[in-house]
Amino acid sequence: MIYIDPPLWPAHGTYFSHLVSDASLEELHDFAAAAGIPRRAFDGDHYDVPQARHADLVSAGAKPVDGATLVRALIAGGLRIPARERAASLVHPLRRRWHTLVPGAEDLGAELLNRWGEPHRHYHDRRHLLQVLEALHRLGCSERPVLLAAWFHDAVYDGVPGADEEASAALAEELLPPVGIPPAETAETARLVRLTASHDPQPGDEAGMLLCDADLAVLGRTPAGYDRYAADVRREYRHIEETAFTAGRRRVLQSLLARGTGLYRTAAAEQLWGGAARSNLARELAALDAGGSRAGSGSGAGDGRG
Missing domain, CATH: 3.40.1170 (MutS, DNA mismatch repair protein, domain I)
Known part of the structure; x- marks a missing residue:
């Protein structure tokens, strides 16, 4: 009804x-x-x-x-949609997570939360930040540079692939040293942020694999959750004409599906999300190829970013 x-x-x-x-x-x-x-x-x-x-x-x-x-x-x-998936309700739980990660840096945490709450964001918002942090927890990651990279990886988001990640990495390099993050950790955080532009970590780059897998964990949600993700990102790209967006989205889906079981780089992520992710991607691609209007068709990250 x-x-x-x-x-x-x-x-x-x-x-x-x-x-x-x-x-x-x-x-x-x-x-x-x-x-x-x-x-x-x-x-x-x-x-x-x-x-x-x-x-x-x-x-x-x-x-x-x-x-x-x-x-x-x-x-x-x-x-x-539960409250935890509504961006406005996540300020306090995210603030607590930041305080645990970088005690005494409340002003920086507030600046990052403000950035993640910018009104033009519909998918890359505080919900996405929390989802990435929770995915890292499920993958057993507690390394501070990886968690810091999660906080910074979309801190600058203007919908420009490559440029956004570079600006976010530069922001980390600027803002982390004044709150006491050592140079080596700052450099590793910035490296990981830049890696989210391609989601293509080198073999043996465990930190990079963990962050990229967490960033793409959304692909392995339930069908309804995936459809909400797809619709949210389409809203971020509402300035792109539908035909052009759909053509770009089809290329992204085909590229992701071509990875097969290499979509996720860690065994844990593949076990958690791999099967569901490939099913969701194939379902959306089939709808696009059929010219349908079902959930996900014509929707999603136009650039393939998580």
Whole structure:
């Protein structure tokens, strides 16, 4: 069942409703596509639709309900995004992690959290930072340069592959020495940040393999989680015309799938995420090749970055 709440949310000179499904994101995407709602209006577990569309969406089959009923429908269907995956709710848990990593450097931690919370970010935000840190924990990594590299690897994010990683590495080289990080650790942090531009560590580079695997752990999420990731990154690239973006995304997917079991460089990451990642990538590529509009099609990191 598709539900829509009243247009009560002000933005862009009008009011918006939320359009959701209590069954699947696939049902929601299919309904939206049939109604001519663009994918860029999707926000993780719902579509934001302007007041002018409310009546015709109800006529098309969306059930009008109040906001509380809509949320309950999302929860009942298992599609509600939990608070830990909403960037605004992660400041305090991330601040605690930073304090444990670099005690006494609260100002630097606050600056990094502000950067990760910039409004133009829709995937490369605090959720992604927490996910990478948690992935490193699951991989058994506790080395400070690797964890620092996770904090800095997208600290500068303007959507320019290569340039963003270089600027983030330079930022680490500038800001870490004043808070007492030794030169060798600073240099290793910056090296690892630069490595995330290619995700291609050399054999034997254990630190590099761990960071790159953690950065790509998102590919191995559940299908619904992967689809949210894909939609979020498409929003970051909303300035790219759909045909051009889809062509670029197809190349990225084909490149990642060509790695086969080499998608992840550590045995632990392959065991945790490898099978699911290849399934998600193949599913998205199949949808693109079919010209479909299902979750993930035409969406994702245009440059292949995690």
